[in-house]
Amino acid sequence: MPIHTIIEPFRIKSVEPIRWTQRAERERFLREASYNLFLLSADDVLIDLLTDSGTGAMSIYQWGAIQEGDESYAGSRSFIRFRDSVQSIFGYTNVIPTHQGRAAERILFTVMLKKGDIVPNNTHFDTTRANVEAVGAEAVDLVIAEGRQPGLLHPFKGNMDVAALEQTIARVGRERIPLVMLTITNNSGGGQPVSMENARAVSAVCRKHNIPLYFDACRFAENSYFIKLREQGYQDKTPRQIAQEMFSLGDGCTMSAKKDGMANIGGFLCTNNDVLAQQQKNLLILTEGYPTYGGLAGRDLEAIAVGLQEAVEEDYLRYRIASTAYLGNHLHQMGIPIVMPPGGHAVYLDARSFVPHILSERFPGVALAAELYLEGGIRSVEIGTLMFGAAAKMDLVRLAIPRRTYTQSHIDYVIEVVAEVWGKRDQIRGLRLTYEPPFLRHFTAKLEQV
Numbered sequence: 449m450p451i452h453t454i455i456e457p458f459r460i461k462s463v464e465p466i467r468w469t470q471r472a473e474r475e476r477f478l479r480e481a482s483y484n485l486f487l488l489s490a491d492d493v494l495i496d497l498l499t500d501s502g503t504g505a506m507s508i509y510q511w512g513a514i515q516e517g518d519e520s521y522a523g524s525r526s527f528i529r530f531r532d533s534v535q536s537i538f539g540y541t542n543v544i545p546t547h548q549g550r551a552a553e554r555i556l557f558t559v560m561l562k563k564g565d566i567v568p569n570n571t572h573f574d575t576t577r578a579n580v581e582a583v584g585a586e587a588v589d590l591v592i593a594e595g596r597q598p599g600l601l602h603p604f605k606g607n608m609d610v611a612a613l614e615q616t617i618a619r620v621g622r623e624r625i626p627l628v629m630l631t632i633t634n635n636s637g638g639g640q641p642v643s644m645e646n647a648r649a650v651s652a653v654c655r656k657h658n659i660p661l662y663f664d665a666c667r668f669a670e671n672s673y674f675i676k677l678r679e680q681g682y683q684d685k686t687p688r689q690i691a692q693e694m695f696s697l698g699d700g701c702t703m704s705a706k707k708d709g710m711a712n713i714g715g716f717l718c719t720n721n722d723v724l725a726q727q728q729k730n731l732l733i734l735t736e737g738y739p740t741y742g743g744l745a746g747r748d749l750e751a752i753a754v755g756l757q758e759a760v761e762e763d764y765l766r767y768r769i770a771s772t773a774y775l776g777n778h779l780h781q782m783g784i785p786i787v788m789p790p791g792g793h794a795v796y797l798d799a800r801s802f803v804p805h806i807l808s809e810r811f812p813g814v815a816l817a818a819e820l821y822l823e824g825g826i827r828s829v830e831i832g833t834l835m836f837g838a839a840a841k842m843d844l845v846r847l848a849i850p851r852r853t854y855t856q857s858h859i860d861y862v863i864e865v866v867a868e869v870w871g872k873r874d875q876i877r878g879l880r881l882t883y884e885p886p887f888l889r890h891f892t893a894k895l896e897q898v
């Protein structure tokens with residue numbers, strides 16, 4: 449019989465213990481955290497699927513490179529390695545390090561946008577939307593209709609609706625659209641990929657109207673592997689070649705190295721426009737740091753330089769995509785409503801179908817996430833009405849899988865806990881806000897049971 453089990457392509461060299469708690473304790477922790485899982489102490493969480501951002505395990509090669517970090521203020525050797533590594537995949541002429549993705553967003557939008565402008569994207573992530581809005585511009589989500597229906601199967605649910613992009617440009621005028629963005633993969637829409645064909649079509653529209661196209665590239669390696677698996681003509685290409693081709697369609701990118709950079713911190717901003725790059729660097733110096741470190745230590749730059757190359761390795765990506773699908777497919781087979789097909793970095797429970805008796809304004813996703821914590825000490829995150837307010841098209845609970853961190857038995861445990869909660873879904877109660885901050889409210893909001 450052919451051997452087909454896809455295994456973790458690593459062995460574990462260093463471990464971090466995790467801590468069991470009793471249900472009665474978790475009830476208290478949850479009340480003290482006002483039903484907002486961001487407000488828990490991480491030590492009170494057993495399996496932490498809050499995010500895949502900065503929470504992965506680094507390789508021996510990354511730890512080795514960290515020892516070689518050059519902490520020179522200017523012209524650091526680590527910056528050169530970082531820049532060369534980024535350019536070998538992304539190909540853009542200017543590479544500006546930042547402390548994480550949102551810093552790259554803030555700098556990009558501060559330089560390029562003004563009040564009244566519009567930024568089309570397949571779907572803005574929370575920080576991206578907030579940074580667009582912070583400069584008085586409007587963030588418009590143009591994902592294809594299939595991308596808004598959780599149960600519907602489509603190989604590239606992250607695709608942008610190209611006709612809607614054309615219509616938006618015609619409606620508001622090219623002068624009000626300083627850039628278009630494509631988020632690969634589409635995090636807020638279920639970790640779903642964008643096809644090369646779609647990126648090519650979006651790029652063609654942008655070129656026709658002379659609008660720069662920027663990628664929100666956080667999970668570009670996972671997106672590349674989906675293209676290899678699902679798009680005709682890419683089976684024999686490497687994820688690196690696919691990524692290179694995709695980035696060649698754009699003019700730059702923002703990147704959080706905490707995702708497919710395989711690092712615990714870091715990000716960067718790329719552009720082929722030298723004039724913009726100069727303005728961006730001036731802003732960088734004001735708030736992040738000198739352009740050869742951008743708020744990062746030299747050792748962080750080293751970790752990213754190595755991590756980016758590991759993220760495009762096929763053995764890694766095969767395991768990564770298969771292990772997320774393992775979780776998603778098991779839940780799906782039990783009839784539990786999830787965004788189908790499973791995403792690259794996460795599985796998203798469809799809370800509106802899971803707890804249909806809870807209205808959107810009673811935060812079904814937050815209520816479900818709280819129940820998963822009570823049942824099994826699992827921390828997840830709502831991506832829905834608490835995060836996006838009325839702009840939310842879906843109420844999802846994301847189970848994000850940190851890279852190279854949990855084993856299959858951890859995931860088997862997660863499957864059992866979700867199944868248990870599914871069995872008692874009728875008893876889950878809605879929530880109401882008792883405190884809400886003026887923006888990015890999901891991070892610090894407080895709630896109580898209705």
Ligand code: F0G
Nearest residue numbers: 499501548549550573575635664666704
């Ligand atoms: N863009 C996308 C698509 C993201 O998923 C994130 C972060 C960012 C930008 C911002 O990057 O955190 O380095 O500032 N997403 C994390 C998450 C926080 O949990 O999905 P950052």
